[in-house]
Amino acid sequence: MKIIRYVLYDILRSRMIIGYTAFLLLISAALFATETNSSKSVLNLLNIVLIIVPLVSVIFTTIHYYNSYQFIELMLAQPIERIKLLICEFAGVILSLSAAFLIGIGIPVLIFSADGAGISLLLSGVLLTFIFSSIAFWVAAVTQDKAKGIGVALMLWFYFSLIYDFLILFLMFTFSDYPLEKAMLGFTALNPIDLGRVFVMLQMDVSAMMGYTGAIYKQFFGSALGMSFAFGVMILWAVVPLYFAIRVFKKKDF
Amino acid sequence: MIDIQNISKRFGKLQALDSVTATFNEGQAVSLIGPNGSGKTTLIKSLLGMVIPDSGTLRFKGIDVTTSSDYRSDIGYMPQIGRYPDNMRISQIFDMMIDLRKKHGSKLDEELLNAFDLKKQFDKPMRTLSGGTIQKVSACLAFLFDPSVLVLDEPTAGLDPVASEILKAKVLKEKNKGKLILMTSHILSDLEDMTTDVMYLQDGKLQFFKPVEALKAATNETRLARAIAAVMTEGVRFQMNGHIKNLPQVPNLRQVETKI
Numbered sequence: 070m071k072i073i074r075y076v077l078y079d080i081l082r083s084r085m086i087i088g089y090t091a092f093l094l095l096i097s098a099a100l101f102a103t104e105t106n107s108s109k110s111v112l113n114l115l116n117i118v119l120i121i122v123p124l125v126s127v128i129f130t131t132i133h134y135y136n137s138y139q140f141i142e143l144m145l146a147q148p149i150e151r152i153k154l155l156i157c158e159f160a161g162v163i164l165s166l167s168a169a170f171l172i173g174i175g176i177p178v179l180i181f182s183a184d185g186a187g188i189s190l191l192l193s194g195v196l197l198t199f200i201f202s203s204i205a206f207w208v209a210a211v212t213q214d215k216a217k218g219i220g221v222a223l224m225l226w227f228y229f230s231l232i233y234d235f236l237i238l239f240l241m242f243t244f245s246d247y248p249l250e251k252a253m254l255g256f257t258a259l260n261p262i263d264l265g266r267v268f269v270m271l272q273m274d275v276s277a278m279m280g281y282t283g284a285i286y287k288q289f290f291g292s293a294l295g296m297s298f299a300f301g302v303m304i305l306w307a308v309v310p311l312y313f314a315i316r317v318f319k320k321k322d323f
Numbered sequence: 324m325i326d327i328q329n330i331s332k333r334f335g336k337l338q339a340l341d342s343v344t345a346t347f348n349e350g351q352a353v354s355l356i357g358p359n360g361s362g363k364t365t366l367i368k369s370l371l372g373m374v375i376p377d378s379g380t381l382r383f384k385g386i387d388v389t390t391s392s393d394y395r396s397d398i399g400y401m402p403q404i405g406r407y408p409d410n411m412r413i414s415q416i417f418d419m420m421i422d423l424r425k426k427h428g429s430k431l432d433e434e435l436l437n438a439f440d441l442k443k444q445f446d447k448p449m450r451t452l453s454g455g456t457i458q459k460v461s462a463c464l465a466f467l468f469d470p471s472v473l474v475l476d477e478p479t480a481g482l483d484p485v486a487s488e489i490l491k492a493k494v495l496k497e498k499n500k501g502k503l504i505l506m507t508s509h510i511l512s513d514l515e516d517m518t519t520d521v522m523y524l525q526d527g528k529l530q531f532f533k534p535v536e537a538l539k540a541a542t543n544e545t546r547l548a549r550a551i552a553a554v555m556t557e558g559v560r561f562q563m564n565g566h567i568k569n570l571p572q573v574p575n576l577r578q579v580e581t582k583i
Contacts, residue, residue, distance in 0.1 A: 075419055079408065137408075139406040139407055139409070140408045142373075143406065145371070145373050146371050146402070147423060147424060148394070148395040148424065320375055322334075322368075322373070322374040322375060323373040
């Protein structure tokens with residue numbers, strides 16, 4: 070597990086993480102400074118976090134993987150297990166991305182709005198970092214070509230942050246005569262970004278604005294059981310792609 | 324020491340290894356020879372667990388190489404094209420490898436490092452190095468931990484004559500200590516003094532695996548380079564007849580020499 074030190078060393082030297090931290094700090098400072106109602110700032114912050122965190126996680130992870138290819142090749146000829154090597158790479162990436170998030174968003178939130186909504190925003194952001202890094206690792210392990218890998222990873226981000234919601238809206242309009250509220254709960258679980266959103270929204274009392282569906286959400290996710298369900302599904306979203314990434318990586322030829 | 328049983332590997336349409344079986348023992352210096360793309364590097368990478376064979380087993384001192392990674396602490400590997408993190412300096416690469424591989428109480432073999440005078444260039448980042456210097460780094464790393472097996476893929480390619488001689492002397496020295504050496508090279512004269520056995524691969528198939536003396540006797544040649552070249556030209560001609568028609572036959576070695 071000594072390798073993780075070299076992975077972190079390599080990541081910190083690229084300065085991308087420092088830029089990301091500074092960017093997040095700037096956004097949260099700006100939002101808390103311009104808005105007197107701190108829970109409104111958290112809501113605005115949530116909307117930005119839900120776009121930025123998955124995007125940066127996906128891009129950073131794929132670029133890091135392809136840039137570490139030489140390092141990985143070098144390590145594979147040494148007495149180091151493949152699984153350990155991949156886990157160290159993964160741990161290095163999520164540790165640095167989460168640290169950037171917790172400094173850039175976490176510190177301002179804890180200072181200005183350390184309530185349930187604020188805390189769940191932080192938890193949700195860290196989980197999304199974990200999830201999208203894990204998906205990006207899978208994509209990178211499968212795709213040999215760097216440009217293609219980054220492209221596929223970006224497409225997935227685009228799908229989860231935009232296309233999926235369009236599909237759901239389309240579905241709701243088409244089947245508006247049927248009671249879809251229960252099904253919506255299921256559909257939410259299929260998109261980690263939606264899960265992250267619901268996770269925070271329900272702590273904010275804005276779910277009342279979400280109509281009947283919102284009420285069902287509130288009824289289900291508002292409970293301890295609902296929260297742990299959302300949390301559990303997000304963990305699954307993080308672990309399952311990582312598992313597939315490891316499986317692919319174990320059989321890969323270098 | 325190394326026991327290869329029927330390993331096969333296919334990359335898409337290319338059959339890189341086709342049911343290769345061989346056993347290597349201590350004190351042997353095996354030269355892996357064959358045309359480009361004959362599966363030499365694939366065989367070496369399978370031994371290191373970098374390429375995973377489709378079928379067959381590969382045992383290192385009795386341990387199946389797919390089940391463990393520890394066995395690699397006993398192998399020094401010099402890749403054909405050494406690839407190192409661009410932004411690390413030579414010294415950082417060495418420090419890292421020592422940190423990851425050095426066992427407590429064991430000594431480092433810095434003989435090559437000193438012979439190449441590599442410490443002078445320790446501050447240079449890897450990306451600024453010439454191909455030859457990268458080869459020197461690879462060579463030093465392969466010998467650094469005094470492993471009992473040395474796997475050298477095209478060790479002298481890209482090295483200047485002085486460095487090449489230094490490396491050859493080092494290989495010879497380690498061979499005489501009774502280590503197992505496995506190497507590939509197209510520069511046959513480089514293999515002359517170092518080889519005890521020749522393993523010839525073509526299209527992924529093991530054509531023969533014989534002691535040098537037996538090979539020389541079979542081809543009626545006194546020098547290893549000529550004995551192997553004789554075998555290789557035969558192989559090339561065979562391929563041509565099989566696939567490309569209306570091309571003049573590849574002349575054999577003697578004809579080439581008289582023309583020149």
